[in-house]
Amino acid sequence: MKHLLALSAATVLSFSAVAQNKAILLKEQGALDKAKAEIDNNVTEAKLSTKAKTWQARAQIYEAIAVSNDPKVVALDSNAAMTAYESYKKALEVEPNSKITKEINDALSGQMMYSAMMNQGVRRYQAKNYDAAISALGMASQINPKDTAAPLYAGISAQQAISQKGEGADKPKYTALTKEQFEKYTSNGGKDATIWAMLASMYSTDKETDKALATLDRALKVFPGNRDLSTTRVSIMQQNGRLDDAIASMKEVYDKNPNDAQTAVNLGIMYDNKANTLETDAKKATDEAKRGGQLTKKLADEKAVLETFNSEVVRLAAAIKKQPKNADLKRQLADVQGKIAEQKTKIAELDQQVKAEAGKGVDGAALASKAAKLNAETDEAKKMARQYYEKALAADPNNYEGNFNMGVAYFNEAVVMKREVDNMSMSDYSKNGKEVEGRVCGKFKQALPYFTKAKSIKADDPQLLSTLEQLETILKQFEGKNIACVEPTK
Numbered sequence: 001m002k003h004l005l006a007l008s009a010a011t012v013l014s015f016s017a018v019a020q021n022k023a024i025l026l027k028e029q030g031a032l033d034k035a036k037a038e039i040d041n042n043v044t045e046a047k048l049s050t051k052a053k054t055w056q057a058r059a060q061i062y063e064a065i066a067v068s069n070d071p072k073v074v075a076l077d078s079n080a081a082m083t084a085y086e087s088y089k090k091a092l093e094v095e096p097n098s099k100i101t102k103e104i105n106d107a108l109s110g111q112m113m114y115s116a117m118m119n120q121g122v123r124r125y126q127a128k129n130y131d132a133a134i135s136a137l138g139m140a141s142q143i144n145p146k147d148t149a150a151p152l153y154a155g156i157s158a159q160q161a162i163s164q165k166g167e168g169a170d171k172p173k174y175t176a177l178t179k180e181q182f183e184k185y186t187s188n189g190g191k192d193a194t195i196w197a198m199l200a201s202m203y204s205t206d207k208e209t210d211k212a213l214a215t216l217d218r219a220l221k222v223f224p225g226n227r228d229l230s231t232t233r234v235s236i237m238q239q240n241g242r243l244d245d246a247i248a249s250m251k252e253v254y255d256k257n258p259n260d261a262q263t264a265v266n267l268g269i270m271y272d273n274k275a276n277t278l279e280t281d282a283k284k285a286t287d288e289a290k291r292g293g294q295l296t297k298k299l300a301d302e303k304a305v306l307e308t309f310n311s312e313v314v315r316l317a318a319a320i321k322k323q324p325k326n327a328d329l330k331r332q333l334a335d336v337q338g339k340i341a342e343q344k345t346k347i348a349e350l351d352q353q354v355k356a357e358a359g360k361g362v363d364g365a366a367l368a369s370k371a372a373k374l375n376a377e378t379d380e381a382k383k384m385a386r387q388y389y390e391k392a393l394a395a396d397p398n399n400y401e402g403n404f405n406m407g408v409a410y411f412n413e414a415v416v417m418k419r420e421v422d423n424m425s426m427s428d429y430s431k432n433g434k435e436v437e438g439r440v441c442g443k444f445k446q447a448l449p450y451f452t453k454a455k456s457i458k459a460d461d462p463q464l465l466s467t468l469e470q471l472e473t474i475l476k477q478f479e480g481k482n483i484a485c486v487e488p489t490k
Helices: 002-028 032-042 052-067 080-094 101-108 111-126 130-143 149-168 171-187 193-205 209-222 227-239 243-256 261-322 327-359 364-395 400-422 426-457 462-480
Strands: none
Touching: 002 032, 002 052, 032 052, 052 080, 052 101, 052 111, 080 101, 080 111, 080 130, 101 111, 111 130, 111 149, 130 149, 130 171, 149 171, 171 193, 171 209, 193 209, 193 227, 209 227, 227 243, 227 261, 243 261, 261 327, 261 364, 261 400, 364 400, 400 426, 400 462, 426 462
């Protein structure tokens, strides 16, 4: 009997091996549909399903399905790569310490499993099933941690998911996935500079400025001298209020290639932006200084009025003493006393406003000095902007932005000069108004050749056309007034 039992066990083992071998043989023969049917049946058999070999064979068959280029084979299971991966895991589960454990672990991190996951991920991406693509490509990235292709396409899939789902997308989730996968891509030495810039921009958008700049610093070591990356770095600095750092960084780029017209234009634009910021700060300081001074002057004026009322009380009191029965004098005294009460209330309110301004640290003289300093810095920034536009045009006379921005610089200067003329009194204008207007006209005229050149390069820019039309109208007005244009020196 014992002999019979032993024989029975051996027979079962023989059947197990035969079943596995049949499925694998069918796979090797290219009959993957039959191999799949055979192995799927085997894993439902109570005895066969407890064998690591059974699950290993299933994993190998499904891997073959996943890596196939035959649409009919792929159609056997669109999730074949995941099924293969799970089958290897199941093999380890049913027999944790089998003779093929190392072989299975090697397969889980092997090229075949990686290729299966990549194929499945790409197919899901092509079918616009982005969530499934992310899952498969993410697994491929785990299988081969040093890979760049899988994290690249996984990150792109996450971005596509946001676009596809629109308002219904879980943007924080997909954004985090994109950053995670692009980080893997860049850390593994990915060679697409656009992805590096995109990752940095995503960090910047999420207010992770230091990470954004660190990413670009790493990128510039991989792509030294890449202008787009350098420009992105500068742009992120600007967006986060680090304009001086941005200018210094862009100057480094320009100094390496002083014939690069676009970099010179970018520097000009940055100096223009700096000038605008400084101008705004200067106006604010001037307004605050005026407000503080106006309040102090108004308080002094109201106190002077109070003194006048007090003097009137003294006069009326003396008059009443001489004419105690004079009702009109008494009425006047009561009226003045009422005005004194109102005046004291007004003075108290003004006094509180003056103290409030003083509490803010408002120092009229200091603010006026600050405004003067800021105005000087504004003029210097505008001067630097023009210099870089000139450098851009020296390198490339047909640079549209260089011509347009140079024209805008002169046009805006002329507008400021014209405002001074418009604010002149009749007396002042009669003395030297036409002379000043001649200089204003000359400054407007300086802008004309740049706008005209810009139009010859790009004739369909509505902003340019509108500004040029406005400029031509202004010059005709000066001509109609017989104003001789006197062009100032640059």
